[in-house]
Amino acid sequence: MLKYVLKRVLIFIPTILAISLLTFIISINAPGDPVDSMLNKNSSGGEGQVADKLSNEKAYIDLRHKLGLDLPLFYFSITNATASDTLYKVPKASRRVNLDRLSYMYGNWSDVSKYYGQIQKFENALYAMPKTAENVEAINKAKDYINSLYENYDDAKLKTIFSNIDFLFSNTPSFLNIIGPYNAVKNALTDMQLNKSVWKRYIPVIDFFGINNQYHLWMFGDKPWYSSLPWVNDSQIRYRSKGFVRGDFGISYQDKRPVSSVIWSAMEWTMLISSISIILAYLIAIPLGIKSAVSKGSRSEKVITTGLFILYSLPTFWIATILIIFFCGGDWFSWFPSPGAPPIPSDAPILYQFSQMAYRLALPIFCWTYGSLAFISRQMRGGMLSVIGQDYIRTARAKGLSEKVVIRKHALRNSMIPIITLFASVFPAMISGSFVIEYIFSIPGMGKISYDALLARNYPIIFTVMMFTAILTLAGTLLSDILYAVVDPRISFSNKRK
Numbered sequence: 001m002l003k004y005v006l007k008r009v010l011i012f013i014p015t016i017l018a019i020s021l022l023t024f025i026i027s028i029n030a031p032g033d034p035v036d037s038m039l040n041k042n043s044s045g046g047e048g049q050v051a052d053k054l055s056n057e058k059a060y061i062d063l064r065h066k067l068g069l070d071l072p073l074f075y076f077s078i079t080n081a082t083a084s085d086t087l088y089k090v091p092k093a094s095r096r097v098n099l100d101r102l103s104y105m106y107g108n109w110s111d112v113s114k115y116y117g118q119i120q121k122f123e124n125a126l127y128a129m130p131k132t133a134e135n136v137e138a139i140n141k142a143k144d145y146i147n148s149l150y151e152n153y154d155d156a157k158l159k160t161i162f163s164n165i166d167f168l169f170s171n172t173p174s175f176l177n178i179i180g181p182y183n184a185v186k187n188a189l190t191d192m193q194l195n196k197s198v199w200k201r202y203i204p205v206i207d208f209f210g211i212n213n214q215y216h217l218w219m220f221g222d223k224p225w226y227s228s229l230p231w232v233n234d235s236q237i238r239y240r241s242k243g244f245v246r247g248d249f250g251i252s253y254q255d256k257r258p259v260s261s262v263i264w265s266a267m268e269w270t271m272l273i274s275s276i277s278i279i280l281a282y283l284i285a286i287p288l289g290i291k292s293a294v295s296k297g298s299r300s301e302k303v304i305t306t307g308l309f310i311l312y313s314l315p316t317f318w319i320a321t322i323l324i325i326f327f328c329g330g331d332w333f334s335w336f337p338s339p340g341a342p343p344i345p346s347d348a349p350i351l352y353q354f355s356q357m358a359y360r361l362a363l364p365i366f367c368w369t370y371g372s373l374a375f376i377s378r379q380m381r382g383g384m385l386s387v388i389g390q391d392y393i394r395t396a397r398a399k400g401l402s403e404k405v406v407i408r409k410h411a412l413r414n415s416m417i418p419i420i421t422l423f424a425s426v427f428p429a430m431i432s433g434s435f436v437i438e439y440i441f442s443i444p445g446m447g448k449i450s451y452d453a454l455l456a457r458n459y460p461i462i463f464t465v466m467m468f469t470a471i472l473t474l475a476g477t478l479l480s481d482i483l484y485a486v487v488d489p490r491i492s493f494s495n496k497r498k
Contacts, residue, residue, distance in 0.1 A: 001485060008478050019470045020244070023463050024215050028073060032457045033093060035064045037253045053127050061091055067251070068217045068241070072209035075216065081200035084109040085207040090116075094151050101153040107197035115188040119149050122181040129178060138172040149185070155193075162186065219244050244467065250460040254453070259460045262449060263468075270438070270445035273361060274430040277368040285373045286419065289380025293388065293415075294407060304377075312374035320367045320440045327363065336363050339442040364441045368434060372426065379422055383415035390414075413487045420483045427476030428469045 039059060064070050072088050082103045090096045095116075102112045123146045131139060141164075148161050165182065169175045175182075212222075221243030242248035249259035292304040324330070328338040337360055344356045387393065388411050396406045438447040446465060453461035 001482070005478070005482065008481070012474050012478075015474060016471060020219055020467065021215070023466055024218065027459050027463050028214070030457070030459055034067065034253055034459065035060055035069065035091075037457060038063060038251075038256065053124075057091075064091055068214055071217065072207075072213045073215065074213050075210065076206055076208045079205050079207065080104075081203035081205050082107045082109065082197075083205070084113070092150070098151050098153055102192070104201060105153060105198075106192050106195070107200040108192065108195050111188070111192040111195050115185070115192050116150075118181070118185040118188040119146060122146065122178065122185050125178040125181040129174065132174065135172050135174045138168045138175065142168055142175075158189065162189075217241055217243065218250065221246060221248055244464075249464040252453075252461055253458045254456050254461075259464050262461060263446070263464055266444055266446045266449045269443055270447065271430055273365055273368055273437075273443070273445065274434075276361075277365050277372070278426055278430065280365070280369050281373040281376055282419070285376035286380050288373075289377040290384055290407065290412070290415075292377070293381045293384035294403070296385065305381075308374040308377050311370045312378070314370075316367055316371055316434075317436045317440065319370070320363070320437060323363050323367065324440070336360070339440065364437050364443060367437050367441075376419060376422060379418040380415065383418040384411060387411045387415040416487045417484065420480050420487065423483070424473070424476040424480040427479065428472040430472070 061070075070089060070091075077083075077085070083100065084103060087096055087100060087103075090099060099112055099116055102115070103109050106112060123143075126139060126142055126146065129135070129139060145161050145165050145168075149158070152158055152161065169179065169182065211220075216222075218241075221241040222238060223240050223242050225246075241250075247260055249263065251257070252259050252262050255262075288304055288308070292301045292308075295301045323336075324339065326332045327335045341360060344353050348356075384407075388407070393406060393411055396410045397403075401410075434445075435447040435451045437443070438445045439451055442448075449461060450465050452458070453465075
């Protein structure tokens, strides 16, 4: 068994790495710009002057650097000779995509880079122009056209954009002051189109970036494991991130708190409720399942089966809403506090805190428990029915053993297999929580923060919960395998053949 457990734990390592790669790929392709989300602004330069523009760009670049988003994505990239190995340094994602497309179309990164640089110079010159009543509208339109230049690669669309800018120049005399930078952009575009080298698309190129990349920083961090030793000089460490494997999950986009802080505070609530719920569900469901299986066809079995079917068919959100309406101070009873009640004072006596906690969590725990209770009980009933029909059970009865002894000593352990299988799926729920229950009862647990993170595109929270759920699923599967062997000694994970 120990050898089997060690093998499974070793298999976990590549599995978790594969899951982390999948999570990382999803994260880098998710819509939205995390830097813009944290700065709480759009990507345009706005209506300000050049000082505002430079200030905004500096804030954007500084935050992007702080998050490690100005690094290569992975240890290596497989591209072709048209692509640049330094494209990741361009701050805006939409501009990187457009530059990559232009580079692929024309096959000459140096010309594409020159064209991009001339657009930036033209934009800076436009922002530096003094605004007057005569030119303010034209300047704002020109800013929009420049933003279009940054994000368009199609020849027809570029021709239209330049035509519109030409119109502004012909109707705005003050624009003649920046005709030089504008002509430089047009010349750079012409050079790029004339020096087309599409043959480079067919030359494969592999670029290596080492460990200084975004995936490595997110997963393993850049702070060495031995950096806490007194004789180690860690002044050259850039990000001081410990990485996911050491509990550093990044920064939340919403409140800029460390994700670990957000996760741990929410996990306390979810683990408290889900642990109580799982224990209650198993403690109640197993005896009910055994009772309904042993007394099959009796009136009590029909009552239990009907009750379990009713519980299993009731949607959780509906029951939770009904309970709040009837028992939380609405038009009916005020037996329980309404959702969102003020927090319990931390300096209150322990007994008072415990009683208040039980008082507030009674309804959420009930809603969390009844559905799984009904399902587990049905599985237990099915497992017990399949076992008590076996020959060895009939033999035990023929030996004159009482029904209680037959069930407890001979049938119970073997009928637990379906329940153990269910445990593998229940285990991750201890961490991931319930969106519906936590949101309806305003419980700041994992389900609620995950839902809020989805709405706000707060990806560090989402992907941390995703990784935790995947890891716990693996751990739950391993625990189930071990329990299989515990309850049924006939199950062996060794390679020995009898």
